[in-house]
Amino acid sequence: MSSAEDLWPFLPGRPTLRIVSASGATLTTDDDRKILDLAGGAIAVNVGHGRAEVAEAMAAEAERLTYVVPPWSTPSRERLVARLRQDWLPDGLERAYFASGGSEANESALKVAVQHFAARGLPQKCKIIGRELSYHGTTIATTSLGGHAARRIGLESVLQDHPRAPTPYPLRAPRELPPDALGRYYAEALEAVIDAEGPETVAAVMAEPIVGSSGGALIPPTDYWPRIRALCDHHDILLIFDEVMTGFGRVGRRFACEFWGLAPDLLVAGKGLAGGYAPIGGLFASKRVLDPIAETGGEVMFHTFGAHPAACAAADRVLDILTREKLVQRAETLGAKLAGWLEDAFDDHPHVAQTRGCGLLQAIEFVADRDTLAPFPEAAGLTRRIISTALERGVYCYPGGTGAIRDIVCLGPPFIITETELQRGVAILREAVDIAIAQID
Numbered sequence: 001m002s003s004a005e006d007l008w009p010f011l012p013g014r015p016t017l018r019i020v021s022a023s024g025a026t027l028t029t030d031d032d033r034k035i036l037d038l039a040g041g042a043i044a045v046n047v048g049h050g051r052a053e054v055a056e057a058m059a060a061e062a063e064r065l066t067y068v069v070p071p072w073s074t075p076s077r078e079r080l081v082a083r084l085r086q087d088w089l090p091d092g093l094e095r096a097y098f099a100s101g102g103s104e105a106n107e108s109a110l111k112v113a114v115q116h117f118a119a120r121g122l123p124q125k126c127k128i129i130g131r132e133l134s135y136h137g138t139t140i141a142t143t144s145l146g147g148h149a150a151r152r153i154g155l156e157s158v159l160q161d162h163p164r165a166p167t168p169y170p171l172r173a174p175r176e177l178p179p180d181a182l183g184r185y186y187a188e189a190l191e192a193v194i195d196a197e198g199p200e201t202v203a204a205v206m207a208e209p210i211v212g213s214s215g216g217a218l219i220p221p222t223d224y225w226p227r228i229r230a231l232c233d234h235h236d237i238l239l240i241f242d243e244v245m246t247g248f249g250r251v252g253r254r255f256a257c258e259f260w261g262l263a264p265d266l267l268v269a270g271k272g273l274a275g276g277y278a279p280i281g282g283l284f285a286s287k288r289v290l291d292p293i294a295e296t297g298g299e300v301m302f303h304t305f306g307a308h309p310a311a312c313a314a315a316d317r318v319l320d321i322l323t324r325e326k327l328v329q330r331a332e333t334l335g336a337k338l339a340g341w342l343e344d345a346f347d348d349h350p351h352v353a354q355t356r357g358c359g360l361l362q363a364i365e366f367v368a369d370r371d372t373l374a375p376f377p378e379a380a381g382l383t384r385r386i387i388s389t390a391l392e393r394g395v396y397c398y399p400g401g402t403g404a405i406r407d408i409v410c411l412g413p414p415f416i417i418t419e420t421e422l423q424r425g426v427a428i429l430r431e432a433v434d435i436a437i438a439q440i441d
């Protein structure tokens with residue numbers, strides 16, 4: 001008989017935890033320790049753990065219909081698409097393709113962008129521009145496009161080159177620029193990349209509208225996205241928003257793009273779509289983007305488990321709960337309170353550069369020197385220390401940063417978490433931060 005340690009992890013010797021059940025915002029370990037899940041797993045769990053009605057919907061669907069090949073339709077997929085169109089998706093993005101998660105859905109978005117121009121007789125329009133701080137997934141293409149240094153290690157020899165523009169990062173923007181000049185500054189930087197590549201060779205810009213864990217809830221200046229939207233329209237470039245982390249209420253709106261009153265040409269979502277109950281990612285597109293592919297006999301190849309009936313049933317029920325319990329509004333109001341508690345707990349901290357975020361996606365950035373914003377040495381492993389110290393005290397937070405901008409801790413709790421739980425979590429996190437910094441100071 002194998003021991004639990006022998007069965008997992010994949011890479012031997014890595015610390016892991018054994019979780020045997022979960023309810024609300026609490027995880028239970030095999031030795032009956034309770035852990036407050038301030039990260040919603042990988043910032044995915046929105047309606048909370050252990051919702052019987054979601055499990056029942058999935059079980060009923062699995063009993064009725066195990067699996068069908070994805071090009072065929074099923075009632076659970078149709079219900080989900082109808083609900084998405086009616087209550088969730090930005091106007092015009094009415095076509096839905098389902099994959100098994102965010103990476104696959106992003107990869108599909110890249111392919112659709114390239115196929116779109118090929119179908120229009122413009123195969124030279126095939127470059128995808130990414131941004132320096134970003135994460136789009138774990139496939140070779142999405143890792144290539146992303147700007148996540150740590151997740152590229154050991155893969156450099158096979159990663160493709162993509163042009164990248166700077167990610168708006170108000171905290172670390174050139175200090176001589178006034179805040180109201182930053183939107184233009186970063187938009188012009190992206191425009192310079194398009195110009196250098198030649199707009200006639202660029203198919204798409206892919207970006208997280210609010211950067212998730214890689215940048216730590218980075219919110220761009222208000223005029224940045226409207227400028228980029230106009231730039232893309234001007235050059236016939238598709239704008240792809242990766243809302244895998246920010247979508248379905250996480251930032252206190254259905255999608256982050258609502259903050260700027262604009263829609264991308266391709267919208268990608270994952271995580272919150274089924275709230276952690278089932279592996280599913282979505283790619284949403286307009287007919288304008290898809291028609292040329294359809295008209296020229298093209299295909300968008302399916303993933304075997306795309307639009308899996310039980311996953312569609314889970315997503316349909318999770319979205320129903322979000323609406324019924326007004327949880328997107330709750331993410332906004334509770335998020336504002338959380339932002340205030342984080343500010344109270346950390347703003348006077350000598351090693352905190354900033355607390356920031358939107359809705360229930362919040363982050364704290366740590367630095368060795370608050371004036372110069374110089375980071376702690378990489379070898380100090382501050383983020384790792386904070387996460388593990390908090391975990392020992394029963395609170396789970398999500399590690400952020402990309403390796404280059406290292407020390408960021410993210411919070412992305414379930415939307416049903418109570419105020420008391422959040423306040424307790426923040427107090428324990430503050431304790432953990434002090435202990436971790438004292439170990440390396």
Ligand SMILES: Cc1ncc(COP(=O)(O)O)c(C=O)c1O
Pocket residue numbers: 042101102103104106135136137138208212213242243244245270271281
């Ligand atoms: C913004 C963003 N895009 C893509 C992904 C990849 O999604 P998945 O892990 O479901 O493949 C993630 C995952 O963290 C993400 O945060």
